[in-house]
Amino acid sequence: MDPNVVQQDTTNEPAEPAAQLAEANEKIARMSRDLDELQLEQNLTHKLAAAGAVDLETAVLVAKARLDGKTGADLDGCVAQLRKEKAYLFTGPAETAAPRRTTPAKDRMPAGPTALEQAAQKAAQTGSRADLHQYLKLRKNLL
Numbered sequence: 001m002d003p004n005v006v007q008q009d010t011t012n013e014p015a016e017p018a019a020q021l022a023e024a025n026e027k028i029a030r031m032s033r034d035l036d037e038l039q040l041e042q043n044l045t046h047k048l049a050a051a052g053a054v055d056l057e058t059a060v061l062v063a064k065a066r067l068d069g070k071t072g073a074d075l076d077g078c079v080a081q082l083r084k085e086k087a088y089l090f091t092g093p094a095e096t097a098a099p100r101r102t103t104p105a106k107d108r109m110p111a112g113p114t115a116l117e118q119a120a121q122k123a124a125q126t127g128s129r130a131d132l133h134q135y136l137k138l139r140k141n142l143l
Helices: 002-049 056-067 075-085 116-127 129-142
Strands: none
Touching: 002 075, 002 116, 056 075, 056 129
């Protein structure tokens, strides 16, 4: 009996590595397809982001659906067509010019003597306590 058991083990051993090899080949093929799909998605994401896609996830899904049947897909052509047909997924034309300078705010003070200067002159000329008080009040509010 022992020779038969040993003989069965030897016949099963060659079949087992063949099955493992086939399984490994399937796994490699599946991983290769997944890698290709991820690379395509990454390239699409980069190109759509460069084109100014607002909703990047939606744009990638629509572009992948269009490229699904094609093997030698032209990514730039697909992005250009998507930008033309579905313009709402993209921003407007990008402005690369520097922002314009704003005009400076005008001074609120008139060109002549200010109210504080006028009050100071009046207090100095008249010597009145009321004028001095008015000057000090204005000065306190401004400083």
